[in-house]
Amino acid sequence: MKRLHKVLGGLGMAAAALATSAALAQDPIRIGFVGELSGPQAALGQDQYDALMLLVEQGGGKLGGYPVEILREDSQLKPEVAVQVTQKLIEKEKVSMITGLTFTPTAVAASKVAIANKTFVIGSNGSSNNMAGEGCSPYVFIVSWQPVPHVAVLAKYANEQGYKRISLMAPNYVTGKSFLSIFKEHFKGKIADEFYTPMSQQDFSSEILQIAASKPDAVFVFYPGGLGINFVRQYRQAGLGDKIPLMAHGSLDGTNLPALGDAALGFITGSIWAPDMDNAANRQFVEQFEKKYHRIPTMMAAQGYDAGQLIASAIAKVKGNVNDKEAFHAALKAADFPSVRGKFRFGNNQFPIQDFHVIKIVRDAKGRVNQTVIATPLKDAVDPFAAQCSMQ
Amino acid sequence: MSLSLVILQLMNGLQFGVLLFLLSAGLTLVLGIMNFVNLMHGSLFMLGAYFSAAVLGATGSFAQAIAAGVLGTLAVGLILERLVFRKLYARDHMYQVLATIGLILFFNEAVRVIWGSGSISTAVPEFLRGAVAIFGLPYPVYRFAIIVAGLLVGLGLYLLIHRTRVGILIRAGASNAAMIAALGINIRLLNTAVIGLGAALAGLAGLMAAPISSVQSGMGEPILIMTLVVIVTGGIGSVRGAFYGALIVGLVDTTGRVFLPVLLRSFMEPLKAQTLGAAVASVLIYLVMAAVLALKPQGLFPVRHG
Numbered sequence: 001m002k003r004l005h006k007v008l009g010g011l012g013m014a015a016a017a018l019a020t021s022a023a024l025a026q027d028p029i030r031i032g033f034v035g036e037l038s039g040p041q042a043a044l045g046q047d048q049y050d051a052l053m054l055l056v057e058q059g060g061g062k063l064g065g066y067p068v069e070i071l072r073e074d075s076q077l078k079p080e081v082a083v084q085v086t087q088k089l090i091e092k093e094k095v096s097m098i099t100g101l102t103f104t105p106t107a108v109a110a111s112k113v114a115i116a117n118k119t120f121v122i123g124s125n126g127s128s129n130n131m132a133g134e135g136c137s138p139y140v141f142i143v144s145w146q147p148v149p150h151v152a153v154l155a156k157y158a159n160e161q162g163y164k165r166i167s168l169m170a171p172n173y174v175t176g177k178s179f180l181s182i183f184k185e186h187f188k189g190k191i192a193d194e195f196y197t198p199m200s201q202q203d204f205s206s207e208i209l210q211i212a213a214s215k216p217d218a219v220f221v222f223y224p225g226g227l228g229i230n231f232v233r234q235y236r237q238a239g240l241g242d243k244i245p246l247m248a249h250g251s252l253d254g255t256n257l258p259a260l261g262d263a264a265l266g267f268i269t270g271s272i273w274a275p276d277m278d279n280a281a282n283r284q285f286v287e288q289f290e291k292k293y294h295r296i297p298t299m300m301a302a303q304g305y306d307a308g309q310l311i312a313s314a315i316a317k318v319k320g321n322v323n324d325k326e327a328f329h330a331a332l333k334a335a336d337f338p339s340v341r342g343k344f345r346f347g348n349n350q351f352p353i354q355d356f357h358v359i360k361i362v363r364d365a366k367g368r369v370n371q372t373v374i375a376t377p378l379k380d381a382v383d384p385f386a387a388q389c390s391m392q
Numbered sequence: 393m394s395l396s397l398v399i400l401q402l403m404n405g406l407q408f409g410v411l412l413f414l415l416s417a418g419l420t421l422v423l424g425i426m427n428f429v430n431l432m433h434g435s436l437f438m439l440g441a442y443f444s445a446a447v448l449g450a451t452g453s454f455a456q457a458i459a460a461g462v463l464g465t466l467a468v469g470l471i472l473e474r475l476v477f478r479k480l481y482a483r484d485h486m487y488q489v490l491a492t493i494g495l496i497l498f499f500n501e502a503v504r505v506i507w508g509s510g511s512i513s514t515a516v517p518e519f520l521r522g523a524v525a526i527f528g529l530p531y532p533v534y535r536f537a538i539i540v541a542g543l544l545v546g547l548g549l550y551l552l553i554h555r556t557r558v559g560i561l562i563r564a565g566a567s568n569a570a571m572i573a574a575l576g577i578n579i580r581l582l583n584t585a586v587i588g589l590g591a592a593l594a595g596l597a598g599l600m601a602a603p604i605s606s607v608q609s610g611m612g613e614p615i616l617i618m619t620l621v622v623i624v625t626g627g628i629g630s631v632r633g634a635f636y637g638a639l640i641v642g643l644v645d646t647t648g649r650v651f652l653p654v655l656l657r658s659f660m661e662p663l664k665a666q667t668l669g670a671a672v673a674s675v676l677i678y679l680v681m682a683a684v685l686a687l688k689p690q691g692l693f694p695v696r697h698g
Contacts, residue, residue, distance in 0.1 A: 040609055172670055196666060202606075205532075206401050206404050206646050209400055209531075210650065233606075255510055259607070
């Protein structure tokens with residue numbers, strides 16, 4: 001009797017599942033957002049998410065004319081959590097695509113799960129070299145950038161400025177070393193000093209002093225997040241701000257500027273986007289983002305917004321039928337949307353082919369510390385890993 | 393490397409040591425007198441930075457920011473003593489560790505809820521901005537101010553502990569807490585006072601460090617580890633030990649980072665020297681601590697227990 005009960009119960013549940021999947025056809029398109037939403041790095045994931053939600057709100061709850069539902073999950077900068085939440089979104093929540101992805105480790109983990117489940121990933125920040133090269137997949141689209149040109153643009157700028165001797169600094173870990181080696185590869189002058197500081201080191205006074213003593217033409221550093229704030233403040237306090245130009249990757253991004261304030265003025269960074277880029281889509285994005293969230297949008301937000309626009313354009317192209325994977329893939333690849341960067345297209349590895357700009361930190365028309373584009377030394381840059389990707 | 397660079401690097405080490413001293417002075421007393429392992433001391437450092445940065449942002453007044461940093465952490469310290477620590481004194485160290493780690497997580501999350509997950513802005517007073525040239529090299533005025541303020545507080549603490557009645561009680565408590573309780577001293581009140589003093593000093597260190605570092609959730613943990621190294625090196629319960637321990641750790645850490653790569657550069661290629669030097673320098677203070685523990689297990693300036 002008990003067994004019969006179980007069997008009947010199982011049948012009932014199966015029937016219920018069938019009923020819901022039938023109902024899903026009328027339901028909104030479900031989109032999973034996976035990103036870093038807690039811990040010190042939460043500001044980055046939050047920017048990606050806020051910009052996406054701004055776009056959804058602008059469309060009255062629709063993307064590309066079809067109602068959507070965004071399901072948000074925090075990957076906590078832990079790959080195993082990224083795997084869990086992505087699995088849950090795909091298997092339990094039946095999302096038809098995953099967007100967001102803030103940092104490399106979680107982006108790699110979440111993409112693996114999505115690829116295995118033949119679910120599209122429209123990543124708006126994190127990626128890896130492998131994802132751009134041998135590990136490229138038709139299911140993965142990266143709307144942000146590949147780090148090599150993002151660092152190389154500053155080396156190119158340094159060459160154009162005629163800098164002959166440059167001092168380099170970065171935290172002593174894989175990414176820090178790899179970014180400095182990208183810079184060295186593209187910089188034609190001499191390296192005056194090269195410092196790798198332990199990840200836990202918060203005070204750079206002794207290294208800054210050594211830089212002051214060796215008097216290079218410029219300094220290039222990679223310090224992400226809070227380390228970047230420490231470094232820029234201490235560099236300014238040491239009085240080097242007006243003497244030796246500072247170029248930074250990561251330290252001067254929009255998330256750090258409110259905390260840095262005046263200390264960041266005049267320094268240089270590289271990016272694919274700045275709030276003052278002059279195109280209709282960007283003007284509208286920046287104005288509405290500031291109105292809704294009362295802060296200047298960051299590059300992360302711009303990428304989140306572009307990812308949303310890409311999704312919307314593809315949904316419109318397939319007339320809401322996102323389950324037709326071939327058609328949806330073609331629609332995503334076409335990238336037929338008004339990017340806030342002005343122009344946007346995908347390369348064979350489904351990473352963008354785009355311009356990289358040199359950004360200066362200035363006081364904007366409203367008196368705020370903000371970013372502005374001063375040069376574009378890298379036009380239509382293709383990352384070096386694209387050649388290793390077998391897709392056409 | 394020129395002599396001027398060496399002198400300025402020593403000053404960097406001194407400045408770092410002074411900051412560490414403010415943190416370790418309070419913590420070493422708590423450990424020594426109450427035998428209480430307070431791992432959330434770094435959170436008080438963080439709160440000092442947050443309180444002062446927030447008040448500075450709201451009012452623009454540095455005097456008010458300093459008051460908020462010191463008095464705010466003092467209040468937090470006293471409240472915690474009353475509500476949490478008091479229940480833990482008689483317990484095993486493991487309970488104390490667990491409870492105070494819980495408080496670290498609580499405060500890290502609390503500042504995120506209140507001030508957001510990003511780093512918050514702060515500034516240096518106008519008259520402390522910029523750098524002065526010493527032997528042709530720039531040295532930030534603000535770091536001078538930290539050295540001076542830290543040494544003054546150190547002097548104040550010395551007078552408090554060696555020249556006042558409270559100081560006698562604190563020293564007696566560090567030597568033998570049970571005995572001074574038996575002598576009729578209100579040990580509970582003394583505990584509260586010591587916790588409050590330690591919290592205020594940690595807050596002061598935090599507000600002084602705020603303009604040179606990023607004011608963000610979790611900023612207290614890296615410095616807590618250094619503080620523990622200082623205390624173990626200097627001798628638990630001894631403010632004098634904390635002072636010398638902090639200077640030793642500050643100087644060894646800074647000079648190691650600067651001079652080891654230079655030294656190694658004379659017999660290997662620069663990049664390798666830099667990497668190896670940095671790697672060795674980052675463990676140097678722990679080596680010093682290990683050496684001290686091997687030679688003088690009680691630390692360099694142990695408290696004599698009667």
